Amino acid sequence: MQWLVNKAQGLSKALNVLAGIAITFIMFLTVLDVILRSFRRPITGTYELAAFSGAIVIGFAVPLTTFLKGHVLVDFFVMRFPLAIRKTINVLTRLLGIGLFSLLGWNLILLGMDLYRTGEVSLTLQLPFYPVAFGVGFSCFVQCLVLIAQIFQVMGDSYE
Amino acid sequence: MSEVTIGIMGLATVLVLFMTGIELAFAMALVGFIGFSYIVSFKAGLNLLAKDFFDVFSSYGFTVIPLFVLMGQIAFNAGIAKRLYEAAYRFIGHIPGGLAMATVAGATVFKAICGSSPATAATFASVAVPEMDRYGYAKKLSTGIVATVGTLGILIPPSVTLIVFGIITEQSIGKLFLAGIVPGLMIAFFFICIIYAWCRLNPELGPKGERSTWKQRLVSLPEVLWVVAVFLLVIGGLMYGFFTPTEAGSVGTFAVLLLSVVKRDIDLKGYIKSVVESLRTACMVLMLIAGSQVLGHFLARTKIPMLAADWIMGLPLSPDVIMIIISIVYLVGGSFIDDLAFMVLATPIFYPVIIKLGYDPLWFGMIIAITVMVGVVIPPVAINVFVVKAITKQPLSVIYSGVYPFLLSLVFCALLLFLFPQIATFLPGMLMK
Numbered sequence: 001m002q003w004l005v006n007k008a009q010g011l012s013k014a015l016n017v018l019a020g021i022a023i024t025f026i027m028f029l030t031v032l033d034v035i036l037r038s039f040r041r042p043i044t045g046t047y048e049l050a051a052f053s054g055a056i057v058i059g060f061a062v063p064l065t066t067f068l069k070g071h072v073l074v075d076f077f078v079m080r081f082p083l084a085i086r087k088t089i090n091v092l093t094r095l096l097g098i099g100l101f102s103l104l105g106w107n108l109i110l111l112g113m114d115l116y117r118t119g120e121v122s123l124t125l126q127l128p129f130y131p132v133a134f135g136v137g138f139s140c141f142v143q144c145l146v147l148i149a150q151i152f153q154v155m156g157d158s159y160e
Numbered sequence: 161m162s163e164v165t166i167g168i169m170g171l172a173t174v175l176v177l178f179m180t181g182i183e184l185a186f187a188m189a190l191v192g193f194i195g196f197s198y199i200v201s202f203k204a205g206l207n208l209l210a211k212d213f214f215d216v217f218s219s220y221g222f223t224v225i226p227l228f229v230l231m232g233q234i235a236f237n238a239g240i241a242k243r244l245y246e247a248a249y250r251f252i253g254h255i256p257g258g259l260a261m262a263t264v265a266g267a268t269v270f271k272a273i274c275g276s277s278p279a280t281a282a283t284f285a286s287v288a289v290p291e292m293d294r295y296g297y298a299k300k301l302s303t304g305i306v307a308t309v310g311t312l313g314i315l316i317p318p319s320v321t322l323i324v325f326g327i328i329t330e331q332s333i334g335k336l337f338l339a340g341i342v343p344g345l346m347i348a349f350f351f352i353c354i355i356y357a358w359c360r361l362n363p364e365l366g367p368k369g370e371r372s373t374w375k376q377r378l379v380s381l382p383e384v385l386w387v388v389a390v391f392l393l394v395i396g397g398l399m400y401g402f403f404t405p406t407e408a409g410s411v412g413t414f415a416v417l418l419l420s421v422v423k424r425d426i427d428l429k430g431y432i433k434s435v436v437e438s439l440r441t442a443c444m445v446l447m448l449i450a451g452s453q454v455l456g457h458f459l460a461r462t463k464i465p466m467l468a469a470d471w472i473m474g475l476p477l478s479p480d481v482i483m484i485i486i487s488i489v490y491l492v493g494g495s496f497i498d499d500l501a502f503m504v505l506a507t508p509i510f511y512p513v514i515i516k517l518g519y520d521p522l523w524f525g526m527i528i529a530i531t532v533m534v535g536v537v538i539p540p541v542a543i544n545v546f547v548v549k550a551i552t553k554q555p556l557s558v559i560y561s562g563v564y565p566f567l568l569s570l571v572f573c574a575l576l577l578f579l580f581p582q583i584a585t586f587l588p589g590m591l592m593k
Contacts, residue, residue, distance in 0.1 A: 020435040023226050027417075030410035034403065047220055050406060055218035057226050061443035070440040071183035071447060072498045076540060078181040093182035100190050107210035132218055133210075 001152040008149035011142050012063035019060040022053040029053075045125035052122075052132055059136035063143045066097075067150075090154045097147045105140030108133050163199055167462030170195040174455065174505070184501045185444075185451035189213075192454030199461055208457055216450040220406060221327065226442035227409030228318040232274030233434035233441075234416050238425035240387065241270045241283040247380035249291070250372040257359030257366035259295060260305045261352050263288040267309035268348040269384055271316040272391035273416055276441070277536055281310035281544040285551040291369075298365040299554055304562015305355065307548040311533035311570075315344035317395060318412065321500060321532055323405070324445060325525045328452075328507045333405040334398035335588035339522040340529065341395075342583055343573055347533075350569030358565060390415045399591050445500065452504040459508070469512040479517040480578065486510050487531050487574070494535035503528060523577065526584040530574045537563050 026049075033046040065071055078089055112133030120129050153159040170191050177187035189209065197205025216222060235241070245266035252258040252265065263284050270280060284306040292302035314321045317337035326333040359366040394412040397403035403411060420426040426434075459465060472482055489510075493502040507528070514524045536544050545559050552559075577583055 054223035
């Protein structure tokens with residue numbers, strides 16, 4: 001099942017690259033806006049563009065952060081148990097994660113469809129909200145793939 | 161079953177789940193979602209889940225977190241800390257315990273652009289400890305101080321802990337930053353006093369280093385000056401309302417990046433490394449916030465925060481005793497779970513109590529920040545101590561024996577804050593209306 005682990009890692013890294021581009025974009029855009037604002041030429045819609053890019057920054061960084069075990073967790077209780085119990089607990093927590101993110105991903109897609117149907121857009125630039133919801137929803141499914149890959153890592157003793 | 165009982169069961173389930181090794185953010189979101197679904201409806205629970213995550217991720221206000229984290233990572237990868245240490249060493253390295261004092265001084269200035277506590281502990285463990293070894297410093301002093309100085313970033317702006325506290329309690333991040341400056345500098349000063357006193361009592365702990373010439377001292381100064389300039393730009397901009405916190409984060413990050421590129425301290429590879437590392441930290445923090453939002457909405461529905469506030473207010477205890485108990489709850493909870501995670505979890509519950517008791521929210525932020533500072537260096541989850549152990553290969557017992565004396569200054573500062581809240585509140589009161 002190494003191919004699945006590689007696939008999950010590859011997809012997470014690809015999303016992380018987009019997140020990295022988005023944070024760099026926010027930085028340059030905001031700095032440019034601050035500079036131009038002092039010449040009374042602010043960039044229209046900076047606020048909205050930064051907020052939308054912010055969703056990409058965090059939403060798209062979730063799978064790789066999970067893959068690299070970057071989220072806060074408490075493992076010193078679990079580490080006291082024998083390997084077999086640890087493996088069972090790890091599989092169960094991954095399954096809970098899959099349950100959470102599949103529901104979240106699916107409902108973000110539904111939210112996106114709702115936003116698309118109602119034609120909800122941002123105030124200044126009239127940017128539609130739905131692509132952001134779809135993007136983060138997609139990232140949640142990649143997150144599920146990462147969690148599935150971690151189950152295989154647990155089985156193959158390469159998770160801890 | 162009453163809603164309060166469901167709420168209490170929900171909180172208990174969160175704590176049990178925390179012990180299973182599941183990501184804390186996932187646990188909070190899961191319990192919040194299931195609890196809300198149980199009380200209202202499954203459909204409402206699903207809506208809450210999607211809406212809370214979407215709102216947190218796409219909020220302009222939250223973009224401040226990845227930006228300030230990125231600023232710190234660039235500063236870290238550009239090797240700024242090393243040169244700040246060298247500058248401080250030039251001035252005070254020749255006095256007893258001077259190299260340890262230089263670590264405090266260098267780290268205090270570095271904290272003005274890098275909020276990460278473990279990153280600072282890691283940098284100074286690899287830079288300052290070998291230097292202190294060269295002059296025969298006792299391991300407990302050298303490792304103890306590098307593990308502890310990292311905590312200063314929790315108070316000294318731009319602190320991620322204070323940003324998160326500001327977001328949760330809807331307080332001005334600019335005011336919180338200003339409130340953290342005096343207590344942060346005070347603690348740094350106490351650290352130096354402790355090193356001085358310790359080395360006076362036992363001169364073998366920190367022998368004198370080499371005395372630098374005035375030429376060497378002056379040459380080392382520009383590094384300090386530009387870091388201070390960036391800090392003043394960020395804090396000054398926030399204070400006078402030129403920038404929003406997000407803009408301050410962008411301008412600060414850009415300034416650090418520009419100066420590091422001009423000085424050839426960082427290349428594209430270094431920048432990419434900084435971005436990747438900062439994304440991981442920022443994502444971790446924002447996932448905690450998103451998870452706590454879902455849990456918070458569930459708890460609000462059960463009215464637990466309100467009832468907890470009324471119950472605590474009804475206790476026959478003075479407000480100060482209640483406040484001390486709350487601080488101990490934060491310390492114990494943070495020690496067993498994670499300090500930032502516990503703050504995110506507990507603040508929505510305790511904050512209404514603090515307000516009802518009439519305490520200043522900024523002051524409360526400082527007390528919580530000091531509690532978190534203690535939490536990152538005491539067992540069982542002492543991230544800074546683990547980082548220093550990994551780099552210096554010293555046993556935990558040696559590092560802890562060096563950390564404990566410095567905890568005194570944190571406790572002393574918390575005590576002073578209790579007695580004189582103005583230490584935290586006068587600067588924001590004077591400079592920001």
